Amino acid sequence: MSQSKFVYVTYIRTTPEKLWQALTEPEFTRKFWCECWQECDWQVGSEWKLMIPDGRVGDSGKILEIVPHEKLVLSWKNEFKPEMAAEGASTLKYEIEPLESSVKLTVTHEIDVPESKLVDAVSQGWPHLLASLKSLLETGEPLVETTKWPEGM
Template structure:
């Protein structure tokens, strides 16, 4: 894994439509990982935004900083449901990451050749010129952000397969 491109894969026993919904539907994407809803306009040029939760805002206040209402934003570059989503992505929670350029995030859902009914979800995050964002999404110890993409995808898989997230 480099600082400029990070690739994560997880195999999920579910339909591609269910995996797609877990990524793009706020009813689903607010139930795993950092549990903040993400809203997509699923067409080229459409907007993406991820909203702060009340818990995030309280955490920030206790730490002496303000968490904005929108914690991640971007633009949809390509949407091919339920197989491929490409978007720009910028973390706004932290002034350092907010000052960095937009990065590019690609989700690809493909049938796993090894087992019928299992699909491979690959997330590729291109992070050129965004070292603070790269550290944060990698879930490195010094980022203070938790588990990054590895945590998010593990929790997504658990939720889609079991109906419960990792902390339930």
């Protein structure tokens, strides 16, 4: 089957440890990810949930692979949009590579569904969220547009 795939690479002036913390700890994700947070104990096989500020589960899955400060792979199923939920589970991979004074972050989000609605949606969302993450880590402030959950969603 053909697949849909989104890959995004960015360079952030931070350490692998601080980037890992920002990607996994609720107090950080709330700042740049529209007040959302993740519920997980960050162990292989553990359940993972992305919680929407109103208490709904936005996305869910399981931890498939974890190497702290280097790599995180999880299954990802949308839970709040029926047309995307119908596609089933996708795979999200964060790869963190230390450089001299920065970190290379590669985000890959893919699913074995041609012309995936989910991958189309995340292809619009990830660049803005990752730019906000970069801003938060480099300046202490996220982008304003990603600090609140969009009305009506």
